[in-house]
Amino acid sequence: MNTYTYEEIKEGQKESFEVTVTGEMLDSFCRITGDVNPLHKDAAYAKESGYEDRVAYGMLTASFMSSLAGVYMPGERSLIKEVHIKFAKPVFPGETISVEGEVKEKNDTFKMIVLKVTMRNDKGEKVLRGSMDIMIRE
Numbered sequence: 001m002n003t004y005t006y007e008e009i010k011e012g013q014k015e016s017f018e019v020t021v022t023g024e025m026l027d028s029f030c031r032i033t034g035d036v037n038p039l040h041k042d043a044a045y046a047k048e049s050g051y052e053d054r055v056a057y058g059m060l061t062a063s064f065m066s067s068l069a070g071v072y073m074p075g076e077r078s079l080i081k082e083v084h085i086k087f088a089k090p091v092f093p094g095e096t097i098s099v100e101g102e103v104k105e106k107n108d109t110f111k112m113i114v115l116k117v118t119m120r121n122d123k124g125e126k127v128l129r130g131s132m133d134i135m136i137r138e
Contacts, residue, residue: 001070001071001075001076002015002071002072002073002074002075002076003074003075003076003077004073004074004075004077004136005074005077005136005138006074006077006106006111006113006136009073009074009103009106009113009136010103011103011104011105011106012102012103013073013102013103014073014100014101014102014103015068015072015073015100015101016072016098016099016100016101017067017068017071017072017098017099018096018097018098018099019064019067019096019097019099020094020095020096020097021056021060021061021091021092021093021094021095021096021097022093022094023054023093025056025060025093026040026041026054026056026057026060026093029057029059029060030057033057033059035057039051039054039055040054040055040056040057041054042054051090051092052092053092053093053094054092054093055090055091055092056090056091056092056093056095058085058087061087061091061097061119061127061128062083062085062087062128062130064097064099064119065080065083065085065099065117065130065132066080067099068099068101068115068117068132069101069115069132069134072101073101073103073113073115073134074113074134074136077136077137077138078134078135078136078137079134079135079136079137080132080133080134080135081112081132081133081134081135082132082133083130083131083132083133084130084131084132085128085129085130086128086129086130087127087128088125088126088127088128088129089121089125089126089127090127091121091127095121095122096121096122097119097120097121097122097127098119098120098121098122099117099119100117100118100119100120101115101116101117101132102115102116102118103115103116104116104131110135111135111136111138112133112134112135112136113133113134113136114131114132114133114134115131115132115134116129116130116131117129117130117131117132
């Protein structure tokens with residue numbers, strides 16, 4: 001886990017990690033949220049709907065933004081204040097997602113950063129883009 005202070009962070013600085021989405025993650029997300037939509041639970045239904053497999057919950061994919069902020073940039077001092085998300089492509093079990101954040105702005109008054117977020121699947125296709133306003137706690 002990173003422990004960046006506000007002063008240590010520079011505009012343009014990047015952090016990234018990879019995560020493989022599994023069927024077990026989809027099942028756990030279903031249990032936690034109660035979202036039983038068959039697109040996420042039933043591979044046959046998803047295929048009949050034109051997808052290659054069960055579709056990962058968009059909010060499961062988006063939840064990796066929390067790991068990006070809380071573990072990587074800035075790490076333990078983070079407090080997410082605002083999130084913007086655009087889902088570009090569906091994610092499927094077995095895909096490895098590259099999660100990258102780049103510091104686009106720093107706000108000295110509030111000790112806050114704007115982190116541009118991009119997620120790509122293992123084919124290099126963008127699956128999510130967004131941004132987070134993150135306060136850096138002392």
